[in-house]
Amino acid sequence: MISTLLIVVIGQVGCLTLAVITASVFGGLWLDDTFGTKPVFTLVLLFAGIPLSVLLMLYASRKTLAQLKEKYETEEKEPTA
Amino acid sequence: METQKRTPWRRWIVLALMIAGFILGGIFVPVQPEIAVAAEKLIEEPIAENFLGFLGPLYLVNTLPTLAVTLVLLLLIAFFANRSLKQSQNTDLVPRGIGNLVEAILEMLYNLTEGSAGKYAKMIFPWFATIMIYVLFANLLKLIPGFESIGVLHHAHGEGHTIAEIGGGWANLLPAKVEEGGYILAPFFRGISVDLNFTASLALISVVMIQVIGFRAQGIGYLSKFFNTRRMFKVPFFGAMDFLVGLLELISEISKILSFAFRLFGNMFAGIVLVAIVAGLLGKFSILPAMIMMFELFVGVIQAFVFGMLTMVFMAQATQGHGEEHAEH
Numbered sequence: 421m422i423s424t425l426l427i428v429v430i431g432q433v434g435c436l437t438l439a440v441i442t443a444s445v446f447g448g449l450w451l452d453d454t455f456g457t458k459p460v461f462t463l464v465l466l467f468a469g470i471p472l473s474v475l476l477m478l479y480a481s482r483k484t485l486a487q488l489k490e491k492y493e494t495e496e497k498e499p500t501a
Numbered sequence: 502m503e504t505q506k507r508t509p510w511r512r513w514i515v516l517a518l519m520i521a522g523f524i525l526g527g528i529f530v531p532v533q534p535e536i537a538v539a540a541e542k543l544i545e546e547p548i549a550e551n552f553l554g555f556l557g558p559l560y561l562v563n564t565l566p567t568l569a570v571t572l573v574l575l576l577l578i579a580f581f582a583n584r585s586l587k588q589s590q591n592t593d594l595v596p597r598g599i600g601n602l603v604e605a606i607l608e609m610l611y612n613l614t615e616g617s618a619g620k621y622a623k624m625i626f627p628w629f630a631t632i633m634i635y636v637l638f639a640n641l642l643k644l645i646p647g648f649e650s651i652g653v654l655h656h657a658h659g660e661g662h663t664i665a666e667i668g669g670g671w672a673n674l675l676p677a678k679v680e681e682g683g684y685i686l687a688p689f690f691r692g693i694s695v696d697l698n699f700t701a702s703l704a705l706i707s708v709v710m711i712q713v714i715g716f717r718a719q720g721i722g723y724l725s726k727f728f729n730t731r732r733m734f735k736v737p738f739f740g741a742m743d744f745l746v747g748l749l750e751l752i753s754e755i756s757k758i759l760s761f762a763f764r765l766f767g768n769m770f771a772g773i774v775l776v777a778i779v780a781g782l783l784g785k786f787s788i789l790p791a792m793i794m795m796f797e798l799f800v801g802v803i804q805a806f807v808f809g810m811l812t813m814v815f816m817a818q819a820t821q822g823h824g825e826e827h828a829e830h
Contacts, residue, residue: 423617423818427811431760434807437800438768445771445778459782466779470796477803 425491429484436480437473444469522791532662532674532686536777538770540564540696541687543653563652563688564696571638571693578603606634613810618817621718625816628710632703633809636694640769640801643692644794649773652688661685694769694804697762704761707812708754715819722822727751757815761808768804772797 448462455461535541540562547558578599585600610630615622643649654664654672661683664672674686693699715723725731729747733740776797780790 423814423821426617426814427818430807430810430814431764433803434764434768434811437803438764438771441771441775445775449778462778462782466775470793474799 425484425488429481432480432484433477436476440469440473440476441466444472519791532676532780535685535687536774538697540691540698543687543689562696563691564693564699567639567642567648567690567693568699570690571635571642574642575635575638610809614813614817617814618820621714621817621820624714624717625813625820628707628714628816629809629813632707632812633805636703636765636808637802637805639692639694639699640805641798643690643695643769644798644801648690649688649692650686652686652690654684655687657683657685692769692773694765694801695773697766700766701758701762703765703808704758707761707808707815708758711757711812711815711819712754714816718820719822723819725822726819727754761811765804765808768800772800 444465445462448459448465451461451465452458543561543563543566548561549559551557552559582600582603585598586604589597589600607630610633611622611626614626614629618625654674660678660680662685663675663677663679664684665675666672672684674684712723715726725747727747727750729743730740732743772793776790776793779793783790
């Protein structure tokens with residue numbers, strides 16, 4: 421169970437930056453094309469996306485590490501029969 | 502004890518470099534690089550007509566020189582680290598310099614492996630450390646200035662850039678675009694992690710070795726993970742369910758290859774697109790693409806860690822049969 425949790429958090433961390441940055445760049449390019457505001461939206465969304473992806477990464481890691489810690493503690497209290 | 506007053510001079514150098522970068526960025530306005538998914542050919546003719554007799558033409562693409570440079574650098578570091586550790590063993594002192602650094606990194610990785618793999622750590626660790634250090638080097642090497650910005654000028658089939666001769670057969674690509682008679686740049690070096698061949702081959706190695714380690718740890722019993730017939734006759738309904746879950750496991754092993762390959766390639770390719778778009782949008786204010794390079798450094802380290810860790814945790818999971826997982830910790 422613990423390695424599955426590890427796999428989940430590592431997989432999430434691995435894809436978060438790609439997902440957030442791709443969404444912010446192409447979202448910004450689309451908005452700029454739609455409203456003719458090149459390059460405002462692209463840059464604003466991009467430079468907001470970078471810290472956002474880092475924060476999401478930290479949040480996902482801390483949440484899962486808390487679960488891992490809880491699992492370790494419950495396992496130590498009830499050693500397998 | 503009199504504390505020696507230290508004058509922090511390094512920060513002024515960093516500041517000076519940033520200002521210089523800002524000014525130079527205004528003089529040599531960056532040209533929006535060509536975004537190509539596949540590695541670019543450095544020379545048009547193939548270097549081997551039919552590679553190995555059945556693989557077809559082999560072209561000199563710009564990730565091959567990078568591959569060579571990465572391997573040479575890794576071998577040099579291994580050589581010097583080994584020499585430094587040997588010297589420290591003879592003199593009984595703490596290893597200094599590169600030996601110390603490499604030892605610390607490997608020790609940290611080994612402890613990580615032991616935490617997940619338990620008694621199989623010795624079997625899994627070499628794969629984990631090799632893949633992680635190799636991908637780390639591949640990701641960080643492409644951030645060196647000059648990488649992906651010095652190369653061969655090809656005639657553009659369509660829109661291209663004008664050039665300014667510098668002399669000695671060298672020319673500078675200018676931001677101005679022309680419809681006809683323009684040029685595009687094929688850099689000498691392109692990051693190898695931005696080549697799907699590299700990431701896919703590493704993914705294949707990783708997933709095949711996960712199965713090999715599964716067999717070595719569990720023997721033929723490892724196959725029960727995919728063809729689970731244990732309860733087939735005792736409790737037919739749940740037995741059939743187990744069998745289907747086993748087939749799903751088989752599919753998930755194949756999807757691991759795709760996820761490994763495309764996660765690393767996608768992240769590193771997104772980095773190139775990012776820098777290209779921002780450099781193209783901002784032109785003179787080139788200090789901002791430099792900030793994106795810092796983010797690229799962060800993503801490069803994260804992706805190397807993710808690739809290595811996932812390989813290691815999957816291998817650790819493959820060593821555990823059903824219900825053995827709790828007994829291990």
